[in-house]
Amino acid sequence: xxxxxxxxxxxxxxxxxxxxxxxxxxxxxxxxxxxxxxxxxxxxxxxxxxxxxxxxxxxxxxxxxxxxxxxxxxxxxxxxxxxxxxxxxxxxxxxxxxxxxxxxxxxxxxxxxxxxxxxxxxxxxxxxxxxxxxxxxxxxxxxxxxxxxxxxxxxxxxxxxxxxxxxxxxxxxxxxxxxxxxxxx
Numbered sequence: 399x400x401x402x403x404x405x406x407x408x409x410x411x412x413x414x415x416x417x418x419x420x421x422x423x424x425x426x427x428x429x430x431x432x433x434x435x436x437x438x439x440x441x442x443x444x445x446x447x448x449x450x451x452x453x454x455x456x457x458x459x460x461x462x463x464x465x466x467x468x469x470x471x472x473x474x475x476x477x478x479x480x481x482x483x484x485x486x487x488x489x490x491x492x493x494x495x496x497x498x499x500x501x502x503x504x505x506x507x508x509x510x511x512x513x514x515x516x517x518x519x520x521x522x523x524x525x526x527x528x529x530x531x532x533x534x535x536x537x538x539x540x541x542x543x544x545x546x547x548x549x550x551x552x553x554x555x556x557x558x559x560x561x562x563x564x565x566x567x568x569x570x571x572x573x574x575x576x577x578x579x580x581x582x583x
Contacts, residue, residue, distance in 0.1 A: 400550055401432070403520070404439030407478050407504045410519055410556070412447040415502035415568055419474035422454040424465055426484035436480040449476075459488055463495060470499025477503035479510070481520070489513055500566040511557040511582060516566070521551035522579075555579040 404423075412418055423440055425433040437453060444451045454465045462485075469475040477496060479485050485492065486507065493514035496503045505511070506520025529549065537543055556574070559582040563570050575581060 401435035402439050403506070404436040404478070404480070405443035407480075407506075407519060408440050408443045408447055408449065408451075410517055410574070411476050411478065411502055411504045412449065414517060414558070414563065414570055414574055415476060417474055418449060418476035418502055420450040420452065420472070421476040421478055422452050422465060422469050423478045423480070424454040424456055424462070424485065425480055425482045426457055427455050428457065429484040430480065430482035433480050433482060440478060456484070459491060462488060462492060466492070466495040466499055466501065470495075470501055475499075475501055477501050479503060479505040479515075481506050489515070497562055497565060502566065502568065508555060508557040508580065511559045511562075511580075514559065514562055516559055516562050516568075518555070518557040520554060522553040522555045525553040526551060557582065 408421065411421065421440070423437050427433070441451050456462050456465060466477070469477065479492065489505070489510050490513050493510060496516065497514050502516050504517040504519060505515055506518065508518045511518040533546055536546060556578045557580045558570060558574060558578045560570060561583060
C-alpha cells in the first residue's frame with residue numbers, strides 16, 4: 399500500500415463525519431514498522447481538513463479499549479486504522495468499540511466495515527492477487543523478475559457500513575454512496 403493513502407483516509411473520514419476535529423491514528427509499532435509513513439501523510443493533510451491528529455500506539459487489546467474509550471469521551475473524535483497485522487487480528491474488537499463509543503473510523507480492508515466498522519478504503523485485494531499471478535506466469539515463461547516493472551495497486555474499493563453510520567448519527571453524503579463499491583445496510 400502506498401503511504402500517501404493516509405491523506406485519502408482522512409479526507410473520506412471528514413467527508414462522512416464533518417464534525418470530526420481530532421483523529422487518533424492507532425497502530426502497533428511492533429507489527430507495523432512502516433506505519434509512520436502513513437501517519438506523515440495523515441499529518442500533512444490534517445490542516446486542510448481542520449483536524450488535529452495524534453498517534454495512538456497499542457500493544458495489547460486492553461490498550462485498544464483504553465484508547466477508544468478515551469477518544470469516545472470527547473466530541474469530535476475519529477479513528478484511522480492503517481494496515482497492521484495486530485489491528486487486523488483484533489478488528490472485531492475495534493469495530494465493536496468504535497460502534498459503542500460512536501466513533502467514525504476508517505480501515506483499509508472491507509472486512510472491517512463488514513464486521514461493524516464505518517468505512518473501509520484500500521486496494522482491492524483479489525485484484526492484487528490476480529495481478530501477482532500474472533507476474534508468476536511471466537516468470538514461468540522465462541521473463542527475468544528484475545526486468546518486470548514494480549506495480550502499485552490500480553483498483554481500490556470503498557465500503558460504507560450504512561447501518562453503523564445511522565447508529566452513530568451520521569448522514570452519509572450521496573456522493574459517497576454513489577462512489578462506494580459496497581454499501582452495507
